[in-house]
Amino acid sequence: MFGLIGHSTSFDAARRKAMELGFDHIADGDLDVWCSAPPQLVEHVEISSPTGTTIKGAYIDSCFVPEMLSRFKTARRKVLNAMELAQKKGINITALGGFTSIIFENFNLLQHQTVRSTTLEWQRFTTGNTHTAWVICRQVENNAPTLGIDLKTAKVAVVGATGDIGSAVCRWLSARTGVGELLLVARQQQPLLDLQAQIGGGRILTLDEALPEADVVVWVASMPRTLEIDQASLRKPCLMIDGGYPKNLDTKVAGGGIHVLKGGIVEFCKDIGWTMMQIAEMEKPQRQMFACFAEAMLLEFERCHTNFSWGRNNITLEKMDFIGAASVRHGFSTLNLNPSAQAAAA
């Protein structure tokens, strides 16, 4: 069995969903009530791959909402309790979705392996970042040509280049895709220099310097809410892959030759009978999902029960090859620009 640990995109959305599920008392509660609400296994699903393999899975809502990010202990407890529930339910491989993996890493939850009487078995969990990185790379490769951008000569900015996903994207784009030039953006210099040395290239720039030069921008950083983008200074056409979470880049820039694509999203080849992807605000919630979730499914399809994506900067090209091949084999495709964007570019 595979598992997905998810959460609503906002407190309001969480309340609406709770109401829909008939949990009225909780839905009416204020944020304090939600802070004390235990994780819930809300849904079981069964999925068949085109290969004929069928797997079972479960969706666990951690009852975390982004409004709790500033409450360190609450956020930590939500993630650990959801992981404990997944393990107690006997789930082999569970993806840490949304903010879950970020909280896990940034709050150093590796130190909290014991949750009450349960010792968490790390091999049962994956961040899903390998698949996310692979999907984002494929999205660059598939959609740049659609807009008439030739990747061989294009400048590709990676915002969050030194992150777990960002560094994997940089390695892949320089080794496999062969882009004109990589523009590396992050705040701390030393990791940028290390990355530059590792991939043997790329130019280190600030965000403001990189944006006007970039034909493609891959966003894989947690950016401040206040970020503003000067649309007039951008190149046209420009492909922007919104790999962050939640995905709202299109509210900051759009149109006039700027094409925003939701990054790290895959679509399954047929409908999945679940309701929980609605809370992730997918356009086609029956088929679309975060690539990190799909990674747990792929590992279950492949009977690869291990913490495939774990820690930081451990994503290799070989691992991306493995998960990418599994993704294609089991009927997943990456989200692409819609046809109207292509027509506009033509």
Next chain:
Amino acid sequence: MTTLNAPEAAVVEGLDALPDFTTEAYKDAYSRINAIVIEGEQEAHDNYISLGSLIPDQKDELAKLARMEMKHMKGFTSCGRNLGVEADMVFAKKFFEPLHGNFQAALKEGKVVTCLLIQALLIEAFAISAYHIYIPVADPFARKITEGVVKDEYTHLNYGQEWLKANFEASKDELFEANKANLPLIRSMLEEVASDAAVLHMEKEDLIEDFLIAYQEALGEIGFTSRDIARMAAAALAV
């Protein structure tokens, strides 16, 4: 792109710090918390003995559980003594009064399901969550004792769980009923200890969530669907 700043790791230090066990404020709060725990163990002892009269064929087993509770009570009494704190037993008796009353009423009517829900599910889940949260912030002496106790409480919770599971269909309606009548009491008890618990570095939010996790898990084992469980638990969340 995220609209919120990424959580920063820097703030982590110091959050799990131990309280100062020697202050007057600590001892004052401890006099009530310690009393509640001692009284709770005493109640548990008496309740298991009483349950033995309702389930005669399990009398010996229940007497065994009762003896464990007695041992817990003595252990926690020594924790107070160790800190030089006198437990406020008058406060604790009043604290347990409503729940005690409900148990006694059910006992009189021979309602074994209600009695089990109150003692073996609610009180045990309450104890398990409180002890788990107490352990990391306890003084070294109390920590050792509490670690031993919490293992036993799982055995007790499991006892109630197994009995109710074996008699699920026949118990279901009474369980709904008993949950409705008694879960709000647990909630108010949690509210009542919250400020003293906070002095011991135990947070209300944690207590409620951990209690619900233990309680919901037991309800699930017994045979309730997750929807039933969420409905039943809602009574504890709503204030």
